[in-house]
Amino acid sequence: MARIPYADPALPEHAAAAAHIRASRKGISHLHRALLNAPPIAAGWIDFYDAVRYKSDLPGKLRELVILRIAAINGAPYEWDAHAPIGLREGMTQAQLDAVPEWESASVFDATERAALAYCDAMTRHIHVPDDVAAGVAALLSPRQVVELTVTIAGYNCVSRVLEALLIRGDDPLPPD
Known part of the structure; x- marks a missing residue:
């Protein structure tokens, strides 16, 4: 089991970051649920890894x-x-x-x-x-x-x-x- 609780995406303080994650990934994985404990980090994480995975010329x-x-x-x-x-x-x-x-x-x-x-x-x-x-x-x-x-x-x-x-x-x- 994870060392921290998995955040509830339905909580008001997580809603905006959860919506940002869903818009990119369609669902919220275990990793993203953990990151939602720090909503600005979770949203920035998605932006960074979307650039790495989807906006790169690397095959x-x-x-x-x-x-x-x-x-x-x-x-x-x-x-x-x-x-x-x-x-x-x-x-x-x-x-x-x-x-x-x-x-x-x-x-x-x-x-x-x-x-x-x-x-x-x-x-x-x-x-x-x-x-x-x-x-x-x-x-x-x-x-x-x-x-x-x-x-x-x-x-x-x-x-x-x-x-x-x-x-x-x-x-x-x-x-x-």
Whole structure:
């Protein structure tokens, strides 16, 4: 069970942020119910992650690949469970999904995917990205896409850290929406 109560979106103090979340996501997930305890944070969260997910030139498959890698590294099952189906819809194969935890020894990723995974590993595990890893990404992506990849990795590391610090789980019971 989460370390904080899941907020009731029907409460007046949550209504505006809840409506903002519903307008973007159609429903209010466990994560968003937790964030609703701080309505301005919940609304800003939606705006930021909508930009990352829906207003980016980064291919969706590459975006989901690094999000899943972050979930694997950080031990964030909620993040994995939420993004595995999206990854498949965005073009990942089941073999790629299965290989994410041990990607370095897998032959199912192309050069761009391998460069993005190495960049993701460096950012997630060490924060500082070695020059050769950064150059590998820069050689394959536009400057805009490098920024989008970097922000996606940084942002979804934030997601997994919030999920795990608050012990948010997708099977926690929620009151009706």
